[in-house]
Amino acid sequence: MNNNNIDFVLPWVDGNDPEWIKEFNKWSPAAKKNLDLRAERYRDYGLLKYWFRGIEKFTPWVNKIHFITCGQKPDWLNVSSSKLNWVKHSDYIPSEYLPVFSSHPIELFINKIPGLAEKFVYFNDDIFLTSPLKESYFFKNNLPCDSASFTVLGLGKGRTRTPHIQLNNMIEINKNFTKSQVIKNAPLKWFNPLIGKDFIKNIAYTPYNTIASISIRHSAHSFLKSTFDDVWNNCQEALERTANHKFRNELEDVNQWLFRYWQLCKGNFTPVNHRKNEPMIKISEWTFKDTNAIINQKYSEICIDDDTDEISGIDYDKKMSEITKAFEKILPEKSTFEL
Numbered sequence: 001m002n003n004n005n006i007d008f009v010l011p012w013v014d015g016n017d018p019e020w021i022k023e024f025n026k027w028s029p030a031a032k033k034n035l036d037l038r039a040e041r042y043r044d045y046g047l048l049k050y051w052f053r054g055i056e057k058f059t060p061w062v063n064k065i066h067f068i069t070c071g072q073k074p075d076w077l078n079v080s081s082s083k084l085n086w087v088k089h090s091d092y093i094p095s096e097y098l099p100v101f102s103s104h105p106i107e108l109f110i111n112k113i114p115g116l117a118e119k120f121v122y123f124n125d126d127i128f129l130t131s132p133l134k135e136s137y138f139f140k141n142n143l144p145c146d147s148a149s150f151t152v153l154g155l156g157k158g159r160t161r162t163p164h165i166q167l168n169n170m171i172e173i174n175k176n177f178t179k180s181q182v183i184k185n186a187p188l189k190w191f192n193p194l195i196g197k198d199f200i201k202n203i204a205y206t207p208y209n210t211i212a213s214i215s216i217r218h219s220a221h222s223f224l225k226s227t228f229d230d231v232w233n234n235c236q237e238a239l240e241r242t243a244n245h246k247f248r249n250e251l252e253d254v255n256q257w258l259f260r261y262w263q264l265c266k267g268n269f270t271p272v273n274h275r276k277n278e279p280m281i282k283i284s285e286w287t288f289k290d291t292n293a294i295i296n297q298k299y300s301e302i303c304i305d306d307d308t309d310e311i312s313g314i315d316y317d318k319k320m321s322e323i324t325k326a327f328e329k330i331l332p333e334k335s336t337f338e339l
Contacts, residue, residue, distance in 0.1 A: 194273055
């Protein structure tokens with residue numbers, strides 16, 4: 001395999017599929033305490049074809065797209081595309097953990113996808129490219145591009161859920177790293193003016209011995225496949241506990257952030273400051289300005305956050321219509337991933 005290859009990985013589910021709903025209800029436990037079963041976890045935004053169009057137009061250099069589903073396939077998807085690897089859960093997740101309705105086990109076993117390149121970028125299906133990007137946006141010096149900053153573990157603005165999953169991630173990190181060790185591994189990556197405000201945050205949190213938390217980026221994330229192998233070798237108990245949960249467990253799970261934090265703590269990254277180029281915009285707060293940002297290709301990538309289940313009075317269909325029209329303006333032509 002060419003070590004210069006960069007693959008993309010995208011998991012997807014159509015929560016409106018009757019057969020999928022039947023399976024979901026069959027396996028859904030009667031006691032739903034601590035489970036996150038919100039509709040937004042399974043909703044198909046109707047924007048998937050624009051994700052593929054954006055990849056083809058803005059990152060034509062990508063080696064392969066590994067499109068993960070439980071076996072579902074959009075009617076329009078061209079599975080014969082030379083750059084597409086349609087991956088079913090059963091192709092890479094051990095059978096004892098199937099079926100699965102949580103994104104966390106789906107993420108934890110990514111390194112087991114047949115043919116996956118050592119360097120890959122992981123996307124959620126709410127993250128879209130909106131302008132041309134070079135390979136160096138995601139990888140430099142054969143290392144993932146990222147921005148590392150210490151922070152506190154707490155509730156984000158407007159959040160009502162306790163961040164237990166984040167706490168579980170940090171428990172595993174602190175079992176395996178000390179803050180002094182992390183800084184010693186890559187001091188010029190954590191304390192680098194290039195990373196902007198994160199540089200100041202790292203100085204501010206230096207006196208604290210424990211790694212309370214590391215900042216989250218709602219964007220596509222660059223990974224080394226070997227990072228996943230390393231985490232499995234060191235955090236197997238936590239990963240297997242999560243893998244045994246068919247539905248997202250708010251109290252006990254870890255998730256793919258653990259792999260990102262591991263890379264950062266190891267120093268296996270190249271420091272960059274992409275934050276201004278990768279905003280997260282909530283559907284409930286979508287405005288004409290956001291529509292124009294897509295049309296004018298203001299950002300490199302954009303996360304369209306579905307928060308409408310937690311806010312009343314939102315006209316979801318109207319908001320999605322505005323977003324769809326914006327993407328149609330910049331990506332009107334079919335990609336080779338479409339029939």
